[in-house]
Amino acid sequence: MLDVAIVGYAQSPSWRNAELTEPQFLFPVISEAIERAGIERRDIGFTCAGSCDYLSGQTFAFVSNLEAVGAWPPISESHVEMDGAWALYEAWVRLQHGDIDLALAFGSGKSSPGRLDEVFSLQLDPYTLTPLGADPVSLAALQARAMLDKGTITERDMAEIAARSRQSAADNPHAQIRSSPDADALLQEPYLTAPLRRHDLPPVSDGACAVVLATADRARATCERPAWIRGIDHRVEPHQPGMRDLTESISTRQAAKHAGVDDAPVDVAELCATFTHQERLLREAMGLDDTVRVNPSGGPLAANPVMAVGLARIAEAARAISEGGAGRAVAHATSGQCLQQNLVCVLEGA
Amino acid sequence: MSAADTAPAEDGPVTMMDYFMQLEYHELLCPVVRRYASQLLEGRLVGHKCPSCGLVYVPPRGYCPICVVETTDADEIVLADKGTVTNYTVVTPVQYYGQEETEPFVRASILLDGEGGMMNLQDIVDVPVDDVHVGMRVEAVWKPPGERNVDEISNRSWGSAEGCIDGWRPTGDPDVPAEQLRDKAF
């Protein structure tokens, strides 16, 4: 594989209810990522976007996002109906041809307009699960219950993950929740969907993220400390929750193995742990021990702009390397319920 | 939207049952569309003129996607409520769920006079659908001030003035030659 690095990134703030449209808030984010990469917009050889029609409640919603890119004259471009992390994957594959040296990936979404419990029930099997009205929080609660019953996590562990994540976000200007009471106080709160309390859930967020990728020569020329992509892989597992052992994340383990997570020690991990208990699952699946700093940005528990949140993990991991002095970082993105599909990206500073 | 029956289908056909899912979305109007809507209620059609290339966007989008520059209230201009049909179609309505139209109707693109600006998907009124043609001169039919509303204006309805303008009617002025409108096919 050709060496490819992240040379620019930008994120919007994470809003509870953005008054700007998706293309309006994408617009400055894409411009900033390009500017930080120190490149010209017209030098980008391939662009890939990630977004979701159902989140916006509009067919072909992604078409207007093209207005934020600068698609005139025409550009070589594609779109995945997935988190922007998979847009980055497609862009990384495109760069492997070696005929172009710069690519742009972005993800964006507004979660605020719809009712997420109803919208995301449509992500399930339409014949057997959607009619049951199974929603993401209920399914996550079943997963947490299975872990509690198995003894792989406690409610206190979960509260501590929530408190730590939100306190870590204090210095993250893109985060939505940037402080938290301690675990003792959190545990006094009532259950929302037992065994989950409000703090076990992510906030509802609107936002966007953009990342510029470059092949080796271009990366070295334009960026002082590029974040090199040393491995990237994604895997899916069975859809029916009853077909899976929800207390493990097998597809994360597979992706991590193929991405080479355990080839060397990891300094920082940015994990798409949308619910507190999933951080534990992901750490175990990737073999991350206590020396690894997990979600210094605060992660999805501090800001959860759906369709951008996975790409934002990659951007944050790249930032840890380019600006934070980390040597090796792992980023993770997920799709589906109870971590059905997972992407793992390994980044290194040298 | 529907999901199929779950009955086992060894020999017989899989049958279907209707499954209706209603999703409600409530999105805040973005500031530029809010401003556009308030101006419509006042009987003014406004757009943004790109400070870089001079193209006019109506309703304003808050940016020029060609130049990739943001536009603001400072770039707002009041547009003419007269213009020329640059293209159109007569739609025979398909009777999908929620369709209320039953008779053929016109959807036209209108190039506004003066500074320009294109209004898309507009109704042409006061004329038989078969008489609509490229180059036809038209003017906005405003609702009386007390009857105007912006209920149908959304962040995504680029080109719509529904609730304030009932449609566009012929002015009777001579046509603009069609060849002058070639790059305004939209």
Next chain:
Amino acid sequence: MSRPAAVVGIGQTKHKKKRDDVSLPGLVREAAQRALDDADLTWTDIDAVVLGKAPDPFEGVMMPELSLADALGATGKPIMRVHTAGSVGGSTALVATHLVQTGVHDKVLTVAYEKQAEGNAQWGLAGGRSGGMGAGGIFAPWMRSYMTRSGAPEHIGWMVAVKDRRNAAKNPYAHLQMPDLTIEDVKESPMLWEPIHWHESCPSSDGACALVLTTEDGAKKAPHPPAWVLGTAMRSELGTFPGRDPVRPQAGVECAHEVYDMAGITDPRKQCDVAELYVPFSWYEPMWLEGHDIAGPGDGWRMVESGETQIDGEFPVNPSGGVLSSNPIGASGMLRFAEAALQVRGRAGEHQVPDAKVGLAQAYGGAAQYFAMWVVGATLDAVDQKR
């Protein structure tokens, strides 16, 4: 870093108005299993799956790659979901091709589908509101502009409609089977979106298409001749801005020239033996012949009128019957890519163009703003042989 990729398996379902004999998983598996059988491979041989379809609200299933992962044999593997409006079937095949060409995977299954009868695409297109125009309403004004600009007589549209339906009668998978359709029938059919008549418009279909792509080694082991991918290109442009030419979109021009250049094609009209173009409304055949510089300005309709685009003509277009005969929206683009590959593999059956060695396929979408194209050849040097 690029290595050759070849299509070694092609499968499609019977397309029809309502495939109520299969579920969504059943539909995609029908196409995928046929592609695997054609390649003499099994599900476990596949490294990764790339899925494409048009907007999720058409069936009411959000991100269907998740609920279809099991049916597509993807568990434990990578699966992606592409969505680029009407061009999606083509873009999806290109993403799969790139995975093989770049060495990321050796054997990739790609599938595209639409099951319109399980939802309401017209409702979806209208955003759930009254007064929806349908795709035809968006494209109709541009077809009129083409007629005005090129001076094409109105019977050209009727001729395309008849040609494609007669071709479809030779394709057992095609939805519409109208071997006896006449020019008179098309002309007399109801006007849907002036100037488009009922018979000049595509049907709405349930259906799926699948391809297996692999390496040079994989192609050697395949039981049937491969179709080599000689060029790929994607282009997008803004859909609406003052001054845009939607009749001959710049993205379509650039996409075509990129794919010709990559394949070494200097004169597509001479060097391509067959083309499968995305023609959902009859006028788009001459419009794309000109829009992709196969014909000069105003010559596209003359190619139609002279019979050049008939299945036995010099430049056959849509011998499969095209989108005018089968339109499972998300799959329609991949069907173009698949049919071009079938032709150069010599496996198109009754609608085979004799001795087809180089095939061109195209799909477009949105407000004629998204384009995906590929050129396939019977051999890696198929284009060189044409010079």
